[in-house]
Amino acid sequence: MAEYILALDAGTTSVRCMLFGHRGEVLAVSQRDIRQFYPGPGMVEHDPGEIRDSCIHVLRECLSKPGIEPGSCVAIGITNQRETTVVWDASTGKPLCNAIVWQDRRTHAFCQDLRDRGLGETILSKTGLQIDAYFSGTKLRWILENVPGAREGAERGDVLFGTVESWLIWSLTGGKVHATDYSNAARTMMFNITDLSWDQDLLEILEIPEAMLPEPCPPGHVFGTTDPDIVGVSVPIASALGDQQAALFGQTCFDRGDVKITFGTGGFLLMNIGENPRITSKGLLTTVAWNMGGTTEYALEGSIYIAGAAVQWLRDELQIVEESAETERMAERVDDTCGCYVVPAFVGLGAPYWDQNARGIIMGLTRGTNRCHIARASLESIAFQANDVIRAMEDDSGTDIHSVKVDGGASANNFLCQFLADITGMEVERPRCIESTALGAAYMAGLTVGFWNGGDDLKENWSLDRRFVPQMGEAERQEHIRGWNHAVRCVRLWSDTE
Numbered sequence: 001m002a003e004y005i006l007a008l009d010a011g012t013t014s015v016r017c018m019l020f021g022h023r024g025e026v027l028a029v030s031q032r033d034i035r036q037f038y039p040g041p042g043m044v045e046h047d048p049g050e051i052r053d054s055c056i057h058v059l060r061e062c063l064s065k066p067g068i069e070p071g072s073c074v075a076i077g078i079t080n081q082r083e084t085t086v087v088w089d090a091s092t093g094k095p096l097c098n099a100i101v102w103q104d105r106r107t108h109a110f111c112q113d114l115r116d117r118g119l120g121e122t123i124l125s126k127t128g129l130q131i132d133a134y135f136s137g138t139k140l141r142w143i144l145e146n147v148p149g150a151r152e153g154a155e156r157g158d159v160l161f162g163t164v165e166s167w168l169i170w171s172l173t174g175g176k177v178h179a180t181d182y183s184n185a186a187r188t189m190m191f192n193i194t195d196l197s198w199d200q201d202l203l204e205i206l207e208i209p210e211a212m213l214p215e216p217c218p219p220g221h222v223f224g225t226t227d228p229d230i231v232g233v234s235v236p237i238a239s240a241l242g243d244q245q246a247a248l249f250g251q252t253c254f255d256r257g258d259v260k261i262t263f264g265t266g267g268f269l270l271m272n273i274g275e276n277p278r279i280t281s282k283g284l285l286t287t288v289a290w291n292m293g294g295t296t297e298y299a300l301e302g303s304i305y306i307a308g309a310a311v312q313w314l315r316d317e318l319q320i321v322e323e324s325a326e327t328e329r330m331a332e333r334v335d336d337t338c339g340c341y342v343v344p345a346f347v348g349l350g351a352p353y354w355d356q357n358a359r360g361i362i363m364g365l366t367r368g369t370n371r372c373h374i375a376r377a378s379l380e381s382i383a384f385q386a387n388d389v390i391r392a393m394e395d396d397s398g399t400d401i402h403s404v405k406v407d408g409g410a411s412a413n414n415f416l417c418q419f420l421a422d423i424t425g426m427e428v429e430r431p432r433c434i435e436s437t438a439l440g441a442a443y444m445a446g447l448t449v450g451f452w453n454g455g456d457d458l459k460e461n462w463s464l465d466r467r468f469v470p471q472m473g474e475a476e477r478q479e480h481i482r483g484w485n486h487a488v489r490c491v492r493l494w495s496d497t498e
Contacts, residue, residue: 003072005446006062006235007438008055010080010164011243012101012265013312015051017058019068020442022451024433024461028068030061037098042105042347045098048086051164052171059231075238076172076226077445079246079437080164082187085139087150087212088167090160093175097147099164100139103265103305103347107138108356114138119205125279126192126199128286130354134303136163137189137206144207157211163188165240166214172237174227180214181221181240182296186288191216193277193288196296218291219245220448239444243437244268245289248299250440251405251431252459259393259401261386261420262437263410266350267307269389270299271397282396283352284389290444300397302351302389306344306360308410310378313344320371324409331376331415339364341487342377349491352392358491364483379413383420384484390424403427407436414466422472423480432465 004027009016014034019027032054037045063070083102088095100106114123114131123131133139140161144151153159162170166180185191185198190208192199198213217223223237241249244262248270251260256274261267270289277286277298289299306313311324321327343349345358362374394401403426410416411434421428433439446452472480 003074003451005442005451006059006073006076007442007445008059008076008078008168009243009438009441010051010055010078010168012081012103015054015058016438017055017062018435018438018442019062019073020439024439024458026433026435028062028065030058032058040106042108044101044103046084046101048088048095048099048167051099052168055168056230063232070233073233073235074451075236075445075449077239077241077441078165078168078237079241079243079441080168080184082163082184082242082244083134083136083139084164085136085143085161086164086167087140087143087147087159087161089153090158093171096150096159097143100143102134104139105133105347105356107133107142110138110141111356114205123189123202126202127186127189128193128277128279129187129189130283130285131189132354133356134350135187135189137202137208140208141206151209154209154212159212160214161212162214165242169223169237169240172226172230173224174230177224178214179217179223181217181219182288182291183219183242183245184240185216187242193286193298196291220290220292220444222448236449238448239441241290241441241444244270244301245287245299246438246440246444247407247436248272248289248440249443250436250438251407252455252462253405254455254459257397257399257401259390260405260407260436263307263382263406263408263416265307265309267304267382267386269302269386269393271393271401273298273300273397278397280396282392283354284392284396285351292447300393302392304382304385304389305347305350307382307385308408309346310342310344310381311410313346314375314378318374320375327375327379328413328415330372331379334372334376337364337377337380338366338369338373340369340373340377341483342374342381343487343491344378344381345491349488351389353488353492355492359494361487361491361494363487363490379416380419382410382416383423384481386420387424387481401426403429405429405431407431407434409434417466417468418471421468421470423477425470425474425477427470428468430465430468432463
């Protein structure tokens, strides 16, 4: 009987269950969208109960596919949207409020207060993170300050905190395990990435009771087993990885200097920097990549808040496309953007700018600008933002980057991949399996239980779909970049007026 690994990918706009075989092949898939709530300007929320129930649904559905024997599932790996913050009652399992999503900006004023108090260097040196509303710590503090009974319950240990993987581990084990992994803990702004523990100084600064925090564990670790009354089978949960670290692992970026870009709702560039947690000075983040065999490896990260979400904006808000895939055809119908630039700073600008107050802009409009130009400019904006981060990575690491691996839904867009190659001047490699996030969680779980023997097995599974080679001349490339930089300056001028 063939064995397989199950990956549960709890993303920002949907949850997905995928079954993988020994060659990394996809054997079954089940997916369900989750609702987005926008209760106020800059606020984004999810229903934790819906996340949990949707994950259980796709797990059961995947295991019930024809030809799939549930007893042949040897392990589950979990990967997740990272900084999204969940707080729940330890006795009832009922969330105290909606989850505050990583995109949410409601704590930006408190973040500015932390900067004004001169705490930026302290937090950066301990966590590798810039002070920003992006991370979980200030979101958790907001809940403790604003949800009745939350702080009192947290101090007693009756109210628990977790990012999404922690919430799912607790839910799938029937409330038996309250744990997180190092890669997700590293995104909370409460975790010391050198000591691999909750940092007491940071907990005091943020006023977070330690009693409510999950136990940090290595990503490749048997956290517990699923409750058969919930999922239908008892299976070891053998990995938990934040989605971007999982994608780095799934792309087999095991060597120092390897770089991947994941184009999901946002865009996330990670470079493997090895065992040295180098603290960046170029507006990037330093984060735990993974921990295997007692050895921790780190990554430089540049986070772009809006990537695939720019395409969703064209579809859902502007309604100039019916399906996201149309943007590729529209972009190729025109020779250029007719001088139009889109800077999709809908929730501020991430790396390397970290401008919380920036807002989106379409500039360079003329009477001849049409919807194809705007669609093309929106796709180009994703590549421009990636190029900004790549150059910061090169400067910070002292390493020339010659190629990048791409994955995620938007990487299926050939126009985007070719323009990325052109604007960066480097080769872009797209694997046959662009679901690297789920694959990375499966790989880590499989290594934990001996389904795969080591990194060489995983590298043999990686297969190239297409390599995009730069075709743009240097003068044209620089002209495009100058235009983009001017557009970003205009966005930041708006920020200065608020």
